[in-house]
Amino acid sequence: MAQVETRKPAELDIPNIYFDLLGFAPDSGSGSRLDVYIQIPYENIFFLKEGPTFTASYELTISLLDSNKKLIKEKLWNETVKTEFYEETISPKHYKISQQSFLLPSGKYFIRVQIRDNQTKKSISATKSIELRNYNDSKFSASDMMILNKLTYEGEKKIISPNISGNVVDLPGGFYVFLEVYNYLSADTLQLDYEIFKDERKVIRSGTSIHPLQTTKNAIFFKVNSNELPIGEYILNVILSPKNFSNSTDENFRFKYSLAKPFSIHWRGMPTSIVDLDAAIDQMIYIEDAAELKRIKSLPLNEKVAAFKELWKKKDPTPNTERNELMEEYYSRVEYANKNFKHYIDGWKTDMGMVFIIFGSPNNVDRHPFDIDSKPYEVWYYYQLNRQFVFVDESGFGDYKLVTPIWDIWQRTR
Template structure:
């Protein structure tokens, strides 16, 4: 087992350094160009009228998506960005165009994924179905990319409506939620020094209503709860609810909001991930993340997981990965990031009756990474589908058979390097 773990570590580390061929799956799914990797987010709220809602759209352009040109002592990237709101059928409701540049004086900052330019626009719209279309063009290279978001707001024509909670973070400027407050994209945040701040809004009948907010951990335990009883004269409401820092535990929190007025009630939820330095952003539950490590754990480490108390699982998780950190002097654990990228890929592409990472194909993918080639064979007479994965770099191949036609591929020969 120790020899196998050593071989596995070497395989993973080689892959991290890019010394692998492109896999068949990667060829089938064309990777995004950098210019396409800007983020696009849309948030809705009721702020001014019961008859319409406001959609706030944010476009974040990381530095690495653009080509910087050195001019004198600075590096400059010029771009054109467009955000448009359309009906479901494509009729344009509004459009904004920006032509601007990003100027930095350090070459390393030009490749930053953290440094970004944020653009924002808002529209007042009635209920209906919409789509947000955003495009970005590098004015020097002429490369361009486009992203789209679909919005289904058909239910807004009812008497009551509750929007999904919006997590706010600090950022200098006016972003539509008060001074220096901006919505958090991708529902994850590093900043918990002042707790977590949520914006909540919706519409009711002009009368008394009750609004309840619960914050739960991954096991369903209520960490904090707040109930607001108020009367709305205009039929709309806005509230700010804070989750104090001392009530935050773990890295995954569920926010559950419930609006009650008379016999009517509606509930909305949102999952939040608390990002921590040195922990892969793909991890939202330490219990699950520990279970997903089983392909690289020895028997002693598996026994540790079974015995560890719930409160100490984060500590154990960090300890196990510290042993496997190829660059222990840095904050980022490249091996951890690569491993959980594979887990995430397996869950998307190989899920069957169980999570993708638990399947035979998921196991092989997580251990060895993407294959260099895949051969498909369909035996129509017995309705079996066979996949053969070739790993030329380690002179190995694995054969999977789907015997029932439901995508439940199983290894023909059990893989001896790991025993379930």
């Protein structure tokens, strides 16, 4: 079992930067073209009022590292955002997307993206990995998939708006996906089969579409039915099959190509750690009446969602904003408890998890794992409450039980 540490409130779960990595075949030569898309929500950058305009500026750095995490290339530039509306400066729905491309040999890479606010001088970074393919190795292959927020038309030209975060909650009717298919066979038709997975690879949604194929590069768009999927994390799996060969030699081979892309459904203003609504309702037991939680869980899905949101709305310290800071802090504590106090049961259900969720991180911890004359125990000190809580490992297997009364002070925090 991990040890409790001091942590700042509600910083575990607030996203500050989104970026996506996509590999495509280059226009010429071998290797891959890596496209890096970065999305910066306006609410996460600092705006200054300059006359009638609000202006923000920040520095972006993309660092490319090889499979040994050795730096091989880096690009740095500045971006500026302007708006005349204050409401946009604090809105998670408004954002700026930046994009850079790199030509690289095939192989595994680590991509680090850093944003530095030019006003506050604060920075944050994140790292992802990608395996880039050599598209010259196959007669039939495909790029990575891009989830779209919007697909529109200007005449016969398609205009795409990429979804960088992977959250499709604002696309309740389903979402479009874009990819390129590279065809050097004699096939003139593509069969595209998709499946949506969640929890132990169980298929919960599937679909098929047929597309015409040209020789070489083909832009493929297809729609995924995500209607009424509950909140959570998902995997979109796609199988591409060329059909209708004019050359019998090609037809003798079974060409198939598979791709996978994660996506999620998370309500705006709610922590991304909430991936199961019933579990999130159960986890409110430390601050809400058990009978009320049972009633909410028994409701039909749409009513359950509305009741859950209303329950938290009543506790929102800033009801005029989209974010609910109390909810973010509460579920960040649940997430921390699950990561650090899990034993035979989920961490939030343990005694240490309960105390951590209710009171937060202790000011000090006194640990006694090897005292000769006593079983292992810990003392958590909360100076602002003038209280201490003692946990004893009666079994010797790290299952610490609370031996200090808690109910009096707990009732005052509800």
